Amino acid sequence: xxxxxxxxxxxxDLVANALATKLYPCGWLINFGQPCNTEVPGRDMPxxxxxxxxxxxxxxxxxxxxxxxxxxxxxCLGRHxxxxxxxxxxxxxxxxxxxxxxxxxxxxxxxxxxxR
Numbered sequence: 001x002x003x004x005x006x007x008x009x010x011x012x013d014l015v016a017n018a019l020a021t022k023l024y025p026c027g028w029l030i031n032f033g034q035p036c037n038t039e040v041p042g043r044d045m046p047x048x049x050x051x052x053x054x055x056x057x058x059x060x061x062x063x064x065x066x067x068x069x070x071x072x073x074x075x076c077l078g079r080h081x082x083x084x085x086x087x088x089x090x091x092x093x094x095x096x097x098x099x100x101x102x103x104x105x106x107x108x109x110x111x112x113x114x115x116r
Contacts, residue, residue, distance in 0.1 A: 046078025
């Protein structure tokens with residue numbers, strides 16, 4: 001028998017775990033413009049970028065993800081990749097609310113005032 005009655009916080013934790021453990025192909029361009037394609041759990045993508053692709057903190061850089069040319073601080077790169085390229089999304093867990101956010105903290109703030 002499975003537990004199917006989750007409160008809002010537990011629902012958010014389930015989504016967080018799913019996003020963190022799902023395998024994503026790395027789209028960082030290497031070898032003459034070919035994507036890396038190493039499958040990496042979502043939560044480990046920032047570490048993969050630092051250790052494998054030598055993206056160092058405290059520098060400005062151009063995102064080399066396939067199809068992207070955004071320029072940003074390397075400290076923001078992990079969040080940028082998760083939000084933009086891995087398409088992490090956080091939906092309000094309240095029934096009837098269709099609000100969707102790119103950051104969990106913003107969704108949780110919304111949830112505290114959501115009237116649906």
